[in-house]
Amino acid sequence: MIDADGFRANVGIIIANDRGELLIAKRIGQDAWQFPQGGISKSETPEAAMYRELHEELGLGPADVQCLGRTERWLRYRLPNRYIRRHKQPLCIGQKQIWFLLRLTADESAIRFDTHETPEFEGWKWVAPDEPPQCVIYFKRDVYRKALPELTPLIA
Secondary structure (H helix, E strand, C coil): CCCCEEEEEEEEEEECCCCCEEEEEEEECCCCCECCEEEEECCHHHHHHHHHHHHHCCCCHHHHHEEEEEEECCEEEEECHHHCCCCCCCCCEEEEEEEEEEECCCCCHHCCCCCCCCCCEEEEHHHHHEHHHHHHHHHHHHHHHHHHHHHHCCCC
């Protein structure tokens, strides 16, 4: 779902453990790490999209996590020119995201990458809350720097 300004509606998912560490995942075939994220379909709420993406990307369901909060507003990032697919309509110039903070309540063994026909990730690790902005691709860093200070205080 792309808005009139060219931003695709999306959710970002931050998962914390009981030690206050955050889960980042490694993209298949790349040395690229990020939080799980994905698009919001026309008929979905951000929360429904978050749970769908959570299952598709990490194999987790609502019973495996506790939702601690979400960002108050949309956070946006622009794609660098080389990533914009100018031949596709409507034109997407970036993403606007609602970020969710979840606590993993299930055992770590519940995390799986084989629940969707085209997995996005091949590994994951726990990191300190200040690490993800340095791990993610450069054009997403500002969004991470906005979402983390808003949400990580909710980790008790």
